[in-house]
Amino acid sequence: MNASSTDQLFAEFIAAHEAGGSAPDPHSYLERASTDERSALAARIDDHLASTPRRPWDPAAFEASLSSPLMKGIATSVDGASGLWPALLPRLRNTARLRRREVVERLATDLGVADREEKVAHYYHQMETGLLEEQGVSGAVLEKLARILGLSAEALRDAGRALGPADAPPGAASPALFARTTATEAEYSSEVASAPASPGTEEEDPWDEVDELFLGGRD
Amino acid sequence: MAKSRFRPLSDEQVNGLSDEQILEQVVAARAAGEVGQATRALQILVWGYRGIVAVRVGLKVPKHDVDDVADAALLRAVAAALKPDAFRGSSIGEFRKWTHTIVDRQVVDYWRRRERSVDETELQDEREGNGDSWGAVGVSEDEAGTVDVQAVIDHALGGLSVEHRRSVELYVFECLSARETAETMGDGMTENNVHQIAKRFRTRVRELLDESS
Numbered sequence: 001m002n003a004s005s006t007d008q009l010f011a012e013f014i015a016a017h018e019a020g021g022s023a024p025d026p027h028s029y030l031e032r033a034s035t036d037e038r039s040a041l042a043a044r045i046d047d048h049l050a051s052t053p054r055r056p057w058d059p060a061a062f063e064a065s066l067s068s069p070l071m072k073g074i075a076t077s078v079d080g081a082s083g084l085w086p087a088l089l090p091r092l093r094n095t096a097r098l099r100r101r102e103v104v105e106r107l108a109t110d111l112g113v114a115d116r117e118e119k120v121a122h123y124y125h126q127m128e129t130g131l132l133e134e135q136g137v138s139g140a141v142l143e144k145l146a147r148i149l150g151l152s153a154e155a156l157r158d159a160g161r162a163l164g165p166a167d168a169p170p171g172a173a174s175p176a177l178f179a180r181t182t183a184t185e186a187e188y189s190s191e192v193a194s195a196p197a198s199p200g201t202e203e204e205d206p207w208d209e210v211d212e213l214f215l216g217g218r219d
Numbered sequence: 220m221a222k223s224r225f226r227p228l229s230d231e232q233v234n235g236l237s238d239e240q241i242l243e244q245v246v247a248a249r250a251a252g253e254v255g256q257a258t259r260a261l262q263i264l265v266w267g268y269r270g271i272v273a274v275r276v277g278l279k280v281p282k283h284d285v286d287d288v289a290d291a292a293l294l295r296a297v298a299a300a301l302k303p304d305a306f307r308g309s310s311i312g313e314f315r316k317w318t319h320t321i322v323d324r325q326v327v328d329y330w331r332r333r334e335r336s337v338d339e340t341e342l343q344d345e346r347e348g349n350g351d352s353w354g355a356v357g358v359s360e361d362e363a364g365t366v367d368v369q370a371v372i373d374h375a376l377g378g379l380s381v382e383h384r385r386s387v388e389l390y391v392f393e394c395l396s397a398r399e400t401a402e403t404m405g406d407g408m409t410e411n412n413v414h415q416i417a418k419r420f421r422t423r424v425r426e427l428l429d430e431s432s
Contacts, residue, residue, distance in 0.1 A: 023274040027393075035381055039373040042278050046369055049275050050319040054267025057234040062266050070269065070290045071262050078249060078258040088294040094287040095329060150332035151325075155295055162298035163249055163257075 006037045010044050021056045023049060080130015083162040089128050092149040100124070103148055110144040116210050123214035127160075134160030136215040225251035233260050234267070238314035242300055265293055268315075272322055279326045279372055282394040292325035293318065326368045330424050371431060375423040379416075382406070386413055387420045 009029045016024040026045045033041045065071055073087025080086055093103055104124050108117040126132035137160065139153065146153040225247035233241060241264045248257035273289040280288050296318040376384050382404065390400040390413050397410040404413075 022270040026274060026278060035384065039376070043369055043373075046275055046278055049271050050322075051315075052271055053315065054234075054238070054264070055270055057231060059230065062230070062263065065266050065269070066262065070265065070293070073290075073294075074261055074265060075258050078245075078261060079254050084294050084298045088291060088298070091287045091291040091294065095284055095291060096332065150328050151291075151295070155298070158302065159294065159298040162301040164246060164301075164303075 006033055006041050009033055009041055010048075013045055014048065017048075017052075021058060022061075023052070023055075076130050078163060081133045082127055082130045083134055083160040085127045085132075085134075085160050086130045088159045089149070092151065096149055098148070100128070103145075106148050107141070107144055110148070111140065111210075111213060113210050113213070116208070119205075119208075119210040120214075123210070126214075132214065136217060138213045138216060139218055141213050225253060225256070227253070227256055228260075230259060230263060233263050237311045238264060239311060242297075242314065246301065261297065265297065268293060268318060272318070275319070275322055276326060279368055280329055281392055284329065288325055288329050289322075292322040295325065296321040323368055327428060330368065330371075330421075331428055367431070368428070371424060371427045374427055375420055378423065379420065382408070383416045383420075386416050390417050391420060 009032055013024065013026060013029045026042070029045070030038050030042055069090065070087065073090065074084075076086040077084045093100065096103075098106075101121070104117060104121040105114075107124065108114045108120040111120070113120060123132060127137070134157065142153040142156045142160075146156045149156070225244075228236075228244065233244060236244065241260050244260045245257050245264075248254075248260060269289065272293055273285055276289045276292065277285045296314075299321065300314055300317060376387065379387060386400055386404055386408065389395045389403055390397060395403065397413040400413045401408045401410050
């Protein structure tokens with residue numbers, strides 16, 4: 001395969017992209033390039049895509065996308081009090097191949113409150129369902145969680161802060177709404193069904209270190 | 220993000236705005252209590268880039284993880300862009316550039332913290348070896364932003380023989396099973412060979428990422 005062949009493959013990719021509106025799968029083009037040329041072609045395609053504006057408007061395609069976990073997560077996020085955490089946290093968990101209960105277990109251990117894992121589970125659940133305000137969550141929680149999920153604490157804070165302050169969703173932190181779900185993943189939903197009960201009243205469950213970590217403020 | 224008064228818009232009108240104007244619309248709609256309008260505007264912006272981002276991620280990440288990595292990258296980009304005054308006074312196109320920078324960072328994060336896949340951990344030799352663990356590594360924004368992950372992957376692939384490179388492409392990136400990869404490769408390659416080649420490739424990618432940052 002010579003250079004002009006690579007040029008030809010790139011031109012074909014561009015033509016298919018322009019004709020179809022959405023970006024085509026580049027692998028079928030890469031497979032036709034020689035091994036030596038494949039990386040260069042991939043880089044050209046990557047550069048092209050990075051400078052491409054949003055895809056042309058297609059109402060039917062847009063409507064079809066609304067059932068995706070991403071779009072449902074955005075809807076839950078905008079309607080909640082936790083910024084983009086309801087959309088982002090499940091995606092990060094999936095990439096890390098961790099179930100919600102595994103994240104909770106590690107988070108409780110890393111925070112030094114392994115004996116109060118149920119309470120950590122309650123608050124983490126609130127983060128994923130848009131019921132916990134970012135302002136209350138301490139830096140320690142975000143640092144540990146960010147490490148578990150593989151990004152920076154700052155990026156996690158940004159996601160929780162995105163969309164700005166909102167009125168607390170009706171019943172936030174209320175046991176009655178504890179079963180609220182993003183309905184984006186079967187795995188997640190099944191875990192919610194077995195989610196631990198929320199902290200009780202002050203008399204039953206006085207304010208403790210875990211409350212301080214999740215409700216006490218950023219520092 | 221500059222504050223602006225909220226004005227209800229149709230989907231088509233929202234789509235006609237620049238990225239930065241859509242972000243302003245999201246903030247204004249939410250501040251006005253118009254959750255439906257805010258949601259719709261943000262979904263339109265994300266939808267517009269989702270396909271492009273997924274294809275870019277698909278060039279560098281195994282197929283079965285592309286959706287989650289692409290979604291996370293887009294959400295991180297939006298989150299940062301929604302910071303107050305994030306793009307005030309900037310030119311049109313800044314959000315797009317920012318998004319693709321975050322995409323690259325997310326891919327780097329992915330490779331740095333990549334856990335071993337389930338079927339790889341079935342192998343006794345890999346279970347016993349803990350020096351190749353892909354455990355979580357904290358990555359600062361600045362650190363990740365300096366790495367050209369495509370170049371790193373290309374470099375790692377370039378160090379392989381033609382046969383081994385094809386094996387990595389099939390097993391790591393196209394997500395064939397080890398058995399399918401071995402059968403496709405033929406020529407005496409076994410499942411164990413496929414796992415070992417993939418393990419060495421991932422180790423090399425991680426080494427190169429560490430050297431690059």
